[in-house]
Amino acid sequence: MARVLPRRFYGRASTVVAPELLNKVLELGPCRGRIVEVEAYAGPLDPASHAYRGPTARNGVMFGPAGHLYVYFSYGVHYCANAVTGPPGEGQAVLLRALEPLAGLEEMWSRRLRARRVVDLGSGPGKLTQALGIGPAHNGADLVRGPIRILDDGTPPPAQPGVSVRIGISQAADRPWRWFVAGNPNVSRAPRASGPPSRGSRTSPAASPRHPATR
DNA sequence: ACCGGGATGTTCT
DNA sequence: GAACATCCCGGTG
Numbered sequence: 001m002a003r004v005l006p007r008r009f010y011g012r013a014s015t016v017v018a019p020e021l022l023n024k025v026l027e028l029g030p031c032r033g034r035i036v037e038v039e040a041y042a043g044p045l046d047p048a049s050h051a052y053r054g055p056t057a058r059n060g061v062m063f064g065p066a067g068h069l070y071v072y073f074s075y076g077v078h079y080c081a082n083a084v085t086g087p088p089g090e091g092q093a094v095l096l097r098a099l100e101p102l103a104g105l106e107e108m109w110s111r112r113l114r115a116r117r118v119v120d121l122g123s124g125p126g127k128l129t130q131a132l133g134i135g136p137a138h139n140g141a142d143l144v145r146g147p148i149r150i151l152d153d154g155t156p157p158p159a160q161p162g163v164s165v166r167i168g169i170s171q172a173a174d175r176p177w178r179w180f181v182a183g184n185p186n187v188s189r190a191p192r193a194s195g196p197p198s199r200g201s202r203t204s205p206a207a208s209p210r211h212p213a214t215r
Numbered sequence: 216a217c218c219g220g221g222a223t224g225t226t227c228t
Numbered sequence: 229g230a231a232c233a234t235c236c237c238g239g240t241g
Contacts, residue, residue: 039233041233048233049233050233072233074232074233074234075232075233075234075235076232076234077234077235078234078235080233080234082233095233097233114235114236124234124235125233125234126234126235127234127235166233167233167234168232168233168234169232169233170231170232
């Protein structure tokens with residue numbers, strides 16, 4: 001049913017590919033999760049991108065062909081994963097920021113020891129890589145050949161995705177290059193609250209499923 | 216709920 | 229030395 005995204009899917013500007021990655025499925029081994037939040041990093045013209053100062057030992061994968069994974073170590077603690085969108089030499093990539101767990105949840109629980117609810121498994125770029133077991137060995141991994149792959153299971157991207165500025169950066173902080181599936185509880189941060197307080201809140205579900213061991 | 220700070224290591228000034 | 233595409237925990241209201 002689900003098909004692997006062909007390499008030509010990635011070979012466009014990161015700001016174009018990013019929203020199209022919403023609702024696609026990230027797979028590694030027995031684990032699968034739906035991509036519900038992404039950010040575009042637009043290469044050497046984007047001061048917030050690791051590619052801003054040109055190719056280095058760390059960011060080399062970003063300047064390679066599209067459809068590969070750029071993995072970097074963040075804050076001395078976590079790994080973050082990007083899909084390179086090419087074309088080669090442009091350094092464009094899409095940061096995968098949040099997943100809705102779909103399969104392999106037992107493996108995710110075993111790697112995310114601090115998680116208490118299902119939404120704790122993949123609701124952030126560092127949590128996502130930890131849940132799936134993505135690390136430095138996967139830097140440069142081919143998303144078309146696997147074992148890490150992005151699949152299309154027939155769910156289209158949202159017709160009206162949530163949009164905001166990117167999170168956790170100080171340079172070029174005004175560019176609206178973060179997209180997310182509005183209303184999905186696995187998004188790392190709820191959209192900015194505005195307007196009158198809503199009692200039947202959609203962003204704080206009353207019953208979020210918990211880890212079996214904590215029940 | 217919101218906010219502040221610590222952990223921890225690589226990269227660059 | 230400082231900054232950093234983060235997460236977690238403990239304070240307070």
